[in-house]
Amino acid sequence: MGQAPGRLTQRDIARLAGVSQTTVSLVLNNRGDAGARIAPETRDRVLRVIRDTGYAADPLARRMLKQLNQILGVFTYEPVFPSTSADFYHPFLRGIEESAERSGCDLLLFTSAPVRDGQRRIFHENNRLRVADGCVLLGREIPSAELSRLVAEGYPFVCVGRRDDADGRPVPYVGADYVNATAQLVDRARACGHRRFAFVGPGTGAESSADRLAGFRRAVGTEAPFLSVGTPDPAERLARLLEAGVTAVFVEVEAEAVALAAAAASQGLSVPRDLSMVTLGDPTIPVDSSLDFTGFHIPRPQMGQQAVELLVDVLHGQTSVTQRLLGCELTHGETLGPPAS
Amino acid sequence: MGQAPGRLTQRDIARLAGVSQTTVSLVLNNRGDAGARIAPETRDRVLRVIRDTGYAADPLARRMLKQLNQILGVFTYEPVFPSTSADFYHPFLRGIEESAERSGCDLLLFTSAPVRDGQRRIFHENNRLRVADGCVLLGREIPSAELSRLVAEGYPFVCVGRRDDADGRPVPYVGADYVNATAQLVDRARACGHRRFAFVGPGTGAESSADRLAGFRRAVGTEAPFLSVGTPDPAERLARLLEAGVTAVFVEVEAEAVALAAAAASQGLSVPRDLSMVTLGDPTIPVDSSLDFTGFHIPRPQMGQQAVELLVDVLHGQTSVTQRLLGCELTHGETLGPPAS
DNA sequence: CCCCTGAAGTAATTCGCATTAGCACCTTGA
DNA sequence: TCAAGGTGCTAATGCGAATTACTTCAGGGG
Incomplete structure (x- = not known):
């Protein structure tokens, strides 16, 4: 047929x-x-x-001789089209699609990877990775075991988002420079007059979380308060922050920033007059808030685009640099101002 | 090399x-x-x-020998991820992805098809259709020349959306029954007491447009006013409708319904008291309107889902019925009521 | 002892195209 | 007259996997 x-x-x-x-x-x-x-x-x-x-x-016969199929795989850890994951994946995919189009490649979505515990796995019985020439990997967190195996097998791939080394060998990626972006925001807050800062968020686990905390630490020193998400109640969190004399708080997840701001408002405190707030990246979960947060902008489409470009270069043996960090643009919102005192 | x-x-x-x-x-x-x-x-x-x-x-080598690869192609006439086309394509793609996952197939997005005049073409120098086992075709309007050629070549494919025959040979599709949905809405309006109806929209060109008009005609008879988009000014359009004594107007594109409603409001007319309005399908362009239109719901995810199922059946030679029409659920909005008189 | 059968595996061919090597037929020039 | 060189074309090969048509070996029956 x-x-x-x-x-x-x-x-x-x-x-x-x-x-x-x-x-x-x-x-x-x-x-x-x-x-x-x-x-x-x-x-x-x-x-x-x-x-x-x-x-x-017949293009197939032609391609057979050339040895590259012009098929780039795209692996995501969840289905991409449901609206639940849409806000996270689509900006990346926009760049990926555009770049694939430019280089004349087709995109293979690995929908055949079985979902287990709400997550796909790259390596499973009969994985079809090698159907594609190479692959772009997408996901907030990518199990390092899978990365290790990919590297070990010499399979050509590029991650979207910075990744730690796998077994001491560099993982190819196109990431965003959260370290610098976060540090710059701290510097800006300091320029505003702030002296006591706090970081709210996991700060660990995914590289993206760790990088934000690293940037924060680099800029403020190590003694600043660090509050993990372990304290889920925004009111209590707020209380602790104020108690510690914090005037500028850096929040990883925008949704939590919104909750914190709401808690502040309910206590008659105003942002940024009584408390400055900075978010560390665009929201991945849609959030409606009237606040225009100060923070930074993650160049998602560019990341996707360059990931494909890098992958194509790798496939053609045209590069040795397999890691790229893109800068994040700071956004001048309305939630960072001079401290009250 | x-x-x-x-x-x-x-x-x-x-x-x-x-x-x-x-x-x-x-x-x-x-x-x-x-x-x-x-x-x-x-x-x-x-x-x-x-x-x-x-x-x-290697999927290419296998295809050379006419084997299947568990790869289903997806051809869209525009890139799918930009937000401009997102609202149109994503619901279909959600169903497609889900169904592909269930049947253990990977999806190949034909991003290699070059864009010409803002549109892709299936057949071009070096088209790679045959890399996939078969293909799902997505687009409001699909050039009949391309369909003819696909049918003639015996390539396995399924369109999302009803399609007219190509050179007298049936085109496989999973469509939505716009004819019936529209006719039912007319009947409902008649049950409300309406007697003079009008249809606003192209009513021609794409099958989806023609079907809506066909359903409208079937239910009201042929003498009802039909206003094409030729008259772009909503106010003038409204005037003509009222002049003709129309009490219920059926609008193909939601955005135009919104414009028409706005024109009515600006003349002090209220919907549905002075004029009932019915839209013929969910908006494909995001529209913000406070009105909850009466109309019908296009089962887009189901269409995508069944298109894949049908394609898989065709590939396995398990079906002879290659055309399916899905029913549309009517939505009870607030824009259809008894006529004023 | 030989033929036959079944089991287990391999050499050879195929798909459609691009490429390499080489063949047969001219001209020349000496 | 013959090697040298050019011209115009074709046979053969390979890409990676599937399939067909063998081969090889062991054991059993006559």
């Missing part, structure tokens, strides 16, 4: 034109210069038959 | 397992029954190597 019964081949054309298959191929590829030449007369006869029959070369 | 780094072949597997390439192929395809059998011991050894190396057959 798939194959039309009467599909034409170069042999058919050759027979019709009274030449060999080789000649047809040569005519088609205009290889007059390279060694073999074709008499104009013959060439015209062949072209004529080709035109009359509407023959077109 | 172009060799994908580390791409394994059956020869590699064979060498590692100490067998011939034939044996590897036989093991992979479970052809123990057909003539050649493999000792369990050998089979395990081969499977072991395959699992250890993560080998997967």
